[in-house]
Amino acid sequence: MDFAELDRTLRESVADLTLDAQEKFELRELGAKLPADRVRYLRNRAFDMARELMLAQPSQTPQTLDSLRWLEQVVKTLDAVAEPPALVSSAFFAPGDACLRKLRELCRSAKRRLEVCVYTISDDRLSEEILACHKRGLEVRVISDNDKRYDEGSDVPRMIELGVPLRLDDSPYHMHHKFALFDGRVLANGSFNWTRSATTSNEENLVVTDDANLVRSFSGHFEALWDKFGR
Known part of the structure; x- marks a missing residue:
């Protein structure tokens, strides 16, 4: 204009x-x-x-x-x-369901897209949130580790079967990240694996932030990994 x-x-x-x-x-x-x-x-x-x-x-x-x-x-x-929106950053810890609750909340509030880059996904409560975003028509993309795909209880095969765009690393090493991006404006990152034991037993952390620089950095890395594992 x-x-x-x-x-x-x-x-x-x-x-x-x-x-x-x-x-x-x-x-x-x-x-x-x-x-x-x-x-x-x-x-x-x-x-x-x-x-x-x-x-x-x-x-x-x-x-x-x-x-x-x-x-x-x-x-x-x-x-x-x-006026720029106020910067919001929060920390959540496990054991306990604080990390799980926050991730579910973020998935449910996403309006346009969800990008998940995690080592392993075996907690049905979180994989169901990913599938729900996919069913709602959001742009959903998932990156995970190829070795963990074959773990007992892994939800990766089911997500692939149901049409969720998902790519796996194809190296002898591990894709060990645990982060997710919501609508390209909120980042969740930490040690928290998307597994049941991360909630019930492990000492874990999850940091959620809308810091634009961090979101941009992680988003760029997600795109790089998505391209790398799509070859």
Whole structure:
């Protein structure tokens, strides 16, 4: 969207000096899609338009107040979009079901895609969450270790049978990661294996974060492994 279109969007809003619910929604949606320089442009143009209205009829106090209210609503709406979300990081530990509960919660709240990169998957409660995401139409991809596929209780063969895109390392060494990405914005990583014993017996940890740098780094590594094991 070029600057002329952005200008037109604001002028349509300022025509009646009100920013109704639909216009707020559209402005938020627009602001969320725009780069920072265009959001700044929108904010600056809103100030220019309010100033123009007040200078055009300086003696009309009601219009001046309406102009200021409209400007305040525009700025607040754009600022809400521009503000970076608060960084959230949490740690969970096992034995106990804290790690299990968090992973299930993250799977159920995923809206678009799920990427799982874990050494072994044998806890039915977690494999069912992966399958549920697949059935809901999410983009699901799983990477696991080729040796663990043949362990008693492994859920890897079942997921392959049910059509979950899954790749296994083909080296004499282990693909030993234990991380997952949810919608490309949340990372779960730690020692926690997706097994029953990880919940009932082992000393394990799971860190969940939306740190954009970490998410980007792990996402890039997932893609590298996915390509590597797809040859």
